[in-house]
Amino acid sequence: MTTSMVGMRSKILWSVVGWLVVFVFFFPVLWMWLEGLKTEPQAASSPPTILFVPTLSEFQEVLSGDFPPFFINSAIASIASTLLVLVFGLPAAYALAIRPVKKSRDVLFFFISTRFLPFAASLVPLYLLARDLQLLDNILALILIYTTINLPLGVWLLRSFLLEIPPDLFEAARVDGAGFRHEILRIVVPLITPGLAATSLICLIFSWNEFFYAVNLTSSVAATAPLFLVSFISGRGLFYAKLAAAATLASLPVLLAGWIAQKQLIRGLTMGAVK
Amino acid sequence: MLTIYYSFFNWNLLKPGSFHFSGLDNYSALLTNESIRTAVLNTVVLTVAVIALSVVLGLAIASLLNSEVFGKGFMRTLMIAPFLIMPTAGALIWKDTLLNPIFGLLPYLLTPFGLGRVDWVNQYPMVTVVVVEVWRWTPFMMLIILAGLQSQNPEILEAARVDGASALQAFRRITLPLVRPFIELGALLGSLFVVQTFDSIYMLTFGGPGEDTTNLPFLLYIVAFQGFSIGQASAIGVVAVIITIIVATLALRTLFSIFQVEARR
Structure with missing residues (x-):
């Protein structure tokens, strides 16, 4: 029982680490998609726009x-x-x-x-x-x-x-x-x-x-x-x-x-x- | 072969009739030329840094994906995306939307750490090129090393x-020797590609500032198509071939040995 709980805990821990790393690597691709769904003023704003209504106009x-x-x-x-x-x-x-x-x-x-x-x-x-x-x-x-x-x-x-x-x-x-x-x-x-x-x-x-x-x-x-x-x-x-x-x-x-x-x-x- | 032939001639495309035999002039010019030494150095630095970092990261991520984690398949699917994205597109996205000092996301995120308005592409050009290339090649290494890890018999572990x-002992004594040929293969095949890096340099820095990120392929492009000096460009090509042959010989040896191990099974 305890060993399986330790196993579960380490599985969750490593999953979190793994997903963080994968997110970092995938992020530029995701960001490319997001930028494409913005309007030009939203894409060229400082600070960058995080929340926006997606549009397919571009x-x-x-x-x-x-x-x-x-x-x-x-x-x-x-x-x-x-x-x-x-x-x-x-x-x-x-x-x-x-x-x-x-x-x-x-x-x-x-x-x-x-x-x-x-x-x-x-x-x-x-x-x-x-x-x-x-x-x-x-x-x-x-x-x-x-x-x-x-x-x-x-x-x-x-x-x-x-x-x-x-x-x-x-x-x-x-x-x-x-x-x-x-x-x-x-x-x-x-x-x-x-x-x-x-x-x-x-x-x-x-x-x-x-x-x-x-x-x-x-x-x-x-x-x-x-x-x-x-x-x-x-x-x-x-x-x-x-x-x-x-x-x-x-x-x-x-x-x-x-x-x-x-x-x-x-x-x-x-x-x-x-x- | 034609490259070797042209490399012995002095030939400028813009000057008709300038095609004449000049013996080893192009080569002696190479040895004394500052640009070419910089380019060779940049090529070596770029290749070694990219391969070393992406192998280490690739090994770590492959080990993660080979252990008990949630959503392995989906993780792998997302991980290989940077390798599949068109290199020119990837470089452009990094340069204009992630690293741009005014509108980019990274300088914005780094502001609390006092790295707010750093112009990465111009201030740290080589670091930028290395980061973008590591981003692209880590998935490649991960795929190959993961295949190696999965061929391992879990009962032995x-x-x-x-x-x-201990887990560390098991990794060092059992897992590492087993995946070593896969790591070698990934590193060698990868370096054959990274030596040829052109797309991201063209898009990110255009070899600059100055010649800070000019590698051999980029220098050849500049000499041949901005300076139209065919003879000298060919001589640079020959130097690139010599470097590649050294790496390729090693790569082929590894390839053949893996094929032979496969055949013995």
Whole structure:
């Protein structure tokens, strides 16, 4: 009886501590939402307004203003590059996991080393290349770059999922006379649906939030959502509520996707090493 | 590869015909250049501070979430939000709505402590960048370390307790060795990303004041796109690669060893 009461007390104590810490970390996000629901005078008041009647007017303003094209560019760049990663990554992962080619360990190593190259190092040649190919400020350039950034990650991740398929399954299918196409469509694809989800999620996060290439290779036509936020640093005066509403909208897709697929997130971030 | 090639040339985009071979000039300029030394130093300071703080915080929070507390799942859901928020958006929110000396919430809350009108972004630029990055990377560390803690067999800890080990002893002797590879993995992967920090520096301080928060990626951006000096920018890129290769080699070794432990199971 006494031990369980001591246990209960410590559980309550640690819960309080935990929730305080979580609150501190989550607070900036909460504050972003709150600021977006204020009017401009409320958002730029000193001392800060804590109690107020929420309004969606700033969200409406952002959505009816010049924000949507940026948002659509982000969506095109990240969805198209994610699909390309899946299309190119799955065969490569298959070759490395199910039917290992010669020196596949070296290939793996080479793949991932390209992901670890600092973005800064490849910026100059990519910029010159894009300029010569007339791809500056073109969404195609971002799609191609995001595909190449995420492809090594995708291959590693998909490989880690393919390795979990019991080899007997392939044996059995082959004994039954199943063709290669059948093997891929009937065995591989259904079994690695979680793998495809994890890969898509990680590609989506990295390409949606990507800023370095976007700011250097696009200016107006192909500019993505983070670049819309840049316009708030300079020359727009005090538009804190609008800023917060735009930041909320720009962050929403990745936040929702990450929350829905929390399990896949860990695996994706560690390239399949941690389950 | 092209980066290495360009790094041997003197080439200014604004001067047509200025493309000519200059050998190691760009590199010798690097060694004597004050900016690049500052940038390397800033990169190292930023990376080490962010990784060290976020690993410690991440470990503490992961331990909390792994113990008996109310609403674990919901706590974890809220905790990962800072990592998912678009970095440019997060930095802007910190700068304009939390840290702004006049309208920000933090200076207001700190007024009773005599820290009322501190202009954090301009007076303590590096501290600001580190805080925002720690806020962003702690959830990442927490997720990885939590996965490690959850792979632990609770019966072993129970057995240790029966044998009279204190909670601290059990943590140091049993839990810590078990999650060590996870901590290493988180720290190494994290540092590969933090070395490349660009978004929050661009949004918070733009490398300033002066060059106080200019790290390598930001310096390269300035040299290439404000100074249009392609050869020198490429040479900076090569330096960044060398630093990264050192970290990445360690990261890959850890990755492979975790995969091998998994395979042996």
